[in-house]
Amino acid sequence: MRQSYRGVQMADDIAGKLKSAAAWLFTQHGFTATRVADIVANAGVAQGTFYLHFENKPSLFVALIDEFFAGLIEETIARHPAKRLQTGEHLSAEVEEIWMTIIRYGRKHDILTRLVLREAYALPPEQRAHINRHFEQGADALARYLEDAQQLGLVKNLPARLIAWLLVGMIERAMHYAVFVAPNAPSVSLAGHCTEFELLGLLEPSAARTGGES
Amino acid sequence: MRQSYRGVQMADDIAGKLKSAAAWLFTQHGFTATRVADIVANAGVAQGTFYLHFENKPSLFVALIDEFFAGLIEETIARHPAKRLQTGEHLSAEVEEIWMTIIRYGRKHDILTRLVLREAYALPPEQRAHINRHFEQGADALARYLEDAQQLGLVKNLPARLIAWLLVGMIERAMHYAVFVAPNAPSVSLAGHCTEFELLGLLEPSAARTGGES
Amino acid sequence: MRQSYRGVQMADDIAGKLKSAAAWLFTQHGFTATRVADIVANAGVAQGTFYLHFENKPSLFVALIDEFFAGLIEETIARHPAKRLQTGEHLSAEVEEIWMTIIRYGRKHDILTRLVLREAYALPPEQRAHINRHFEQGADALARYLEDAQQLGLVKNLPARLIAWLLVGMIERAMHYAVFVAPNAPSVSLAGHCTEFELLGLLEPSAARTGGES
Amino acid sequence: MRQSYRGVQMADDIAGKLKSAAAWLFTQHGFTATRVADIVANAGVAQGTFYLHFENKPSLFVALIDEFFAGLIEETIARHPAKRLQTGEHLSAEVEEIWMTIIRYGRKHDILTRLVLREAYALPPEQRAHINRHFEQGADALARYLEDAQQLGLVKNLPARLIAWLLVGMIERAMHYAVFVAPNAPSVSLAGHCTEFELLGLLEPSAARTGGES
DNA sequence: CATGAATGAGGATTCATTCAT
DNA sequence: GATGAATGAATCCTCATTCAT
Numbered sequence: 001m002r003q004s005y006r007g008v009q010m011a012d013d014i015a016g017k018l019k020s021a022a023a024w025l026f027t028q029h030g031f032t033a034t035r036v037a038d039i040v041a042n043a044g045v046a047q048g049t050f051y052l053h054f055e056n057k058p059s060l061f062v063a064l065i066d067e068f069f070a071g072l073i074e075e076t077i078a079r080h081p082a083k084r085l086q087t088g089e090h091l092s093a094e095v096e097e098i099w100m101t102i103i104r105y106g107r108k109h110d111i112l113t114r115l116v117l118r119e120a121y122a123l124p125p126e127q128r129a130h131i132n133r134h135f136e137q138g139a140d141a142l143a144r145y146l147e148d149a150q151q152l153g154l155v156k157n158l159p160a161r162l163i164a165w166l167l168v169g170m171i172e173r174a175m176h177y178a179v180f181v182a183p184n185a186p187s188v189s190l191a192g193h194c195t196e197f198e199l200l201g202l203l204e205p206s207a208a209r210t211g212g213e214s
Numbered sequence: 215m216r217q218s219y220r221g222v223q224m225a226d227d228i229a230g231k232l233k234s235a236a237a238w239l240f241t242q243h244g245f246t247a248t249r250v251a252d253i254v255a256n257a258g259v260a261q262g263t264f265y266l267h268f269e270n271k272p273s274l275f276v277a278l279i280d281e282f283f284a285g286l287i288e289e290t291i292a293r294h295p296a297k298r299l300q301t302g303e304h305l306s307a308e309v310e311e312i313w314m315t316i317i318r319y320g321r322k323h324d325i326l327t328r329l330v331l332r333e334a335y336a337l338p339p340e341q342r343a344h345i346n347r348h349f350e351q352g353a354d355a356l357a358r359y360l361e362d363a364q365q366l367g368l369v370k371n372l373p374a375r376l377i378a379w380l381l382v383g384m385i386e387r388a389m390h391y392a393v394f395v396a397p398n399a400p401s402v403s404l405a406g407h408c409t410e411f412e413l414l415g416l417l418e419p420s421a422a423r424t425g426g427e428s
Numbered sequence: 429m430r431q432s433y434r435g436v437q438m439a440d441d442i443a444g445k446l447k448s449a450a451a452w453l454f455t456q457h458g459f460t461a462t463r464v465a466d467i468v469a470n471a472g473v474a475q476g477t478f479y480l481h482f483e484n485k486p487s488l489f490v491a492l493i494d495e496f497f498a499g500l501i502e503e504t505i506a507r508h509p510a511k512r513l514q515t516g517e518h519l520s521a522e523v524e525e526i527w528m529t530i531i532r533y534g535r536k537h538d539i540l541t542r543l544v545l546r547e548a549y550a551l552p553p554e555q556r557a558h559i560n561r562h563f564e565q566g567a568d569a570l571a572r573y574l575e576d577a578q579q580l581g582l583v584k585n586l587p588a589r590l591i592a593w594l595l596v597g598m599i600e601r602a603m604h605y606a607v608f609v610a611p612n613a614p615s616v617s618l619a620g621h622c623t624e625f626e627l628l629g630l631l632e633p634s635a636a637r638t639g640g641e642s
Numbered sequence: 643m644r645q646s647y648r649g650v651q652m653a654d655d656i657a658g659k660l661k662s663a664a665a666w667l668f669t670q671h672g673f674t675a676t677r678v679a680d681i682v683a684n685a686g687v688a689q690g691t692f693y694l695h696f697e698n699k700p701s702l703f704v705a706l707i708d709e710f711f712a713g714l715i716e717e718t719i720a721r722h723p724a725k726r727l728q729t730g731e732h733l734s735a736e737v738e739e740i741w742m743t744i745i746r747y748g749r750k751h752d753i754l755t756r757l758v759l760r761e762a763y764a765l766p767p768e769q770r771a772h773i774n775r776h777f778e779q780g781a782d783a784l785a786r787y788l789e790d791a792q793q794l795g796l797v798k799n800l801p802a803r804l805i806a807w808l809l810v811g812m813i814e815r816a817m818h819y820a821v822f823v824a825p826n827a828p829s830v831s832l833a834g835h836c837t838e839f840e841l842l843g844l845l846e847p848s849a850a851r852t853g854g855e856s
Numbered sequence: 857c858a859t860g861a862a863t864g865a866g867g868a869t870t871c872a873t874t875c876a877t
Numbered sequence: 878g879a880t881g882a883a884t885g886a887a888t889c890c891t892c893a894t895t896c897a898t
Contacts, residue, residue, distance in 0.1 A: 173383030
């Protein structure tokens with residue numbers, strides 16, 4: 001059944017209702033404890049209807065995660081291609097912008113963020129592997145970005161894949177922090193601190209002078 | 215039947231056999247897909263025996279995780295108390311030693327590492343919360359360490375709790391990298407790179423000169 | 429849309445398409461495993477259309493079976509009424525003709541034969557009873573035929589209903605044999621053997637001489 | 643839990659209780675309509691207990707059928723091996739004894755008989771094939787028996803496999819008749835009539851004289 | 857302490873059928 | 878008549894846990 005609104009087709013969007021309901025319930029009770037019966041009840045449709053829109057429960061979860069990653073990638077890496085960074089200033093500005101986007105994205109999609117960070121490993125192996133692939137692709141993209149910047153002489157010659165994974169961990173926990181630990185901390189300040197840590201590290205320059213070179 | 219060895223009670227150690235079997239099966243098939251029946255079969259005891267040693271399946275998992283964290287904390291933070299660091303060199307050396315310990319610990323206990331990193335969120339909410347507390351305590355300890363170092367003027371005045379969480383993420387993914395992605399990379403080199411990244415960041419000093427100050 | 433052909437209404441014959449599709453699917457996968465969705469997909473119509481032509485899934489099956497029996501009765505018993513058989517020769521010829529017809533009918537309608545012989549008991553009780561009535565009516569007709577022949581002194585005075593049921597069994601398995609076991613055996617020879625067995629039994633006349641009289 | 647009775651181990655025989663309950667329910671309501679919940683309720687055990695004794699519902703059915711055929715084979719063909727029949731009299735006597743056994747067996751195990759004759763095709767394909775194999779083996783055994791008797795010159799040279807299948811059909815319907823149609827008819831008379839029909843056929847000898855030779 | 861047969865609650869999924877368009 | 882999206886009842890099987898021996 002479809003409804004019209006100003007000439008725009010406003011489908012009932014049952015799939016959308018199911019996804020919203022499921023996202024909420026998954027974050028509240030976990031993937032395993034959330035029954036399909038709960039999801040359809042929250043979405044206001046019948047049990048069978050679920051299976052017209054999703055193959056099964058894990059599929060719905062995967063659909064949610066895929067959307068999350070697609071959006072995140074699009075708003076960060078995809079929007080900041082390995083473009084010609086000229087100076088460290090450029091890099092700094094860009095990195096900070098990316099951090100800002102990440103933090104805002106996590107806060108905007110806090111429910112999905114929670115799912116990605118905390119529920120993904122409750123999935124059956126097959127879907128779990130699918131999710132892992134997102135992380136691996138993220139790490140790959142970061143590694144390529146680093147390598148480009150290294151060629152430009154902007155960042156140090158640390159092993160790109162290792163650093164990429166460390167950055168993945170930082171991003172995960174930065175989102176975690178921004179969403180759960182300090183949901184009221186200003187995004188701009190979080191982004192600034194993440195950027196400073198990422199680019200300059202922890203060591204106090206004065207201390208570094210005496211102890212920094214390995 | 216009990217066996218003695220140098221005065222130490224070497225029980226048949228059914229609990230130990232159960233834990234080994236469970237750890238292995240959990241990493242192979244996941245927490246959910248591993249049945250108690252599988253665990254006892256692998257341990258060579260009867261179903262009922264399981265419940266003489268563990269309250270239930272999640273409890274066994276939690277016991278494994280607790281051991282992992284206890285060992286990790288003991289070998290890292292506990293062994294490097296907020297002692298009087300005098301110089302940046304001291305700090306660098308200590309940080310690198312800690313990274314080294316972490317990487318070696320993960321590789322030594324690769325099965326448990328896998329469990330902590332990949333299975334913990336398959337637990338029911340109650341046990342999940344227990345696991346989360348380990349991470350929070352880890353973040354707390356790191357934050358205290360940072361604050362101490364900040365007071366000594368050795369590290370920058372970034373917000374300690376945020377940075378602590380970023381470090382947690384880095385540690386998680388560094389272990390992930392050391393165990394799964396590059397299991398053959400020398401620990402010493404991994405630790406060195408992690409240290410350099412943590413303390414000095416990514417920015418090439420020459421580039422930093424022009425663009426580093428935020 | 430209807431098409432005409434020589435004054436005969438050639439409807440799109442959706443019912444026919446549904447029956448063909450169903451017969452095929454039932455023989456391939458069994459009654460239970462065949463879903464209405466499969467039938468309509470094969471027939472190229474929508475789900476709902478099914479219920480404009482048949483009350484439900486079992487009804488369609490029953491319709492197929494009814495056609496099978498109607499045709500079989502018409503071509504055998506109905507065409508060979510309890511007519512005045514005069515001699516054993518007449519009887520023999522008629523019996524052989526009936527066997528021939530049965531075998532050819534089974535082979536011509538092999539799919540339906542398969543259904544009747546192998547799927548009928550997968551139906552719900554109500555429709556099952558309906559099918560059983562066909563067998564009972566067949567046995568009744570055979571019994572009447574035998575009684576007529578007995579009155580004419582052409583066949584032995586064995587209890588007609590018992591023999592009728594034995595003949596039903598023979599017919600079922602003769603069709604089974606002709607369709608599944610030896611689909612290439614010439615019908616005429618099968619019919620001849622069935623006739624000889626039915627009328628004269630297995631015993632070798634020479635052996636019968638010594639052992640035949642009960 | 644086991645109980646002792648005069649030194650004999652009287653197991654609770656849960657499998658036996660389940661089989662009895664299931665056989666009864668299958669004949670009453672059909673295989674499909676009988677739920678595992680009904681079976682265990684009738685057997686007085688818990689749902690899960692069912693699966694300690696049978697892999698699933700079809701398996702239980704197959705176990706019942708297998709027992710039926712094992713018993714029937716043992717009491718008929720197996721007990722009357724292709725022994726050296728010397729005369730038609732011997733053959734007649736043996737055939738009659740076998741018919742008697744069959745009829746009594748069907749009546750003794752009337753519930754199982756009903757299952758074999760009427761429910762077997764409600765099974766899923768895999769188990770159905772298993773049941774079919776019993777019939778094929780029965781036909782094979784009959785064919786071998788016939789061939790032996792043919793070599794001894796006791797029975798006519800009709801194609802053994804065809805006749806074997808006709809006999810299978812007769813046996814099925816004879817049991818059907820003896821159990822459902824005329825449960826009170828004396829076994830001995832039924833067996834006599836079946837024997838006479840099988841060995842000598844229907845044709846009245848006087849009529850046969852004029853019309854019997856094909 | 858150890859056993860392992862018995863328990864029974866729990867839930868995902870299927871599919872015949874309906875009905876608004 | 879035809880459509881096909883929506884319905885929701887129906888049920889098998891799993892597996893963590895118990896407890897009599």
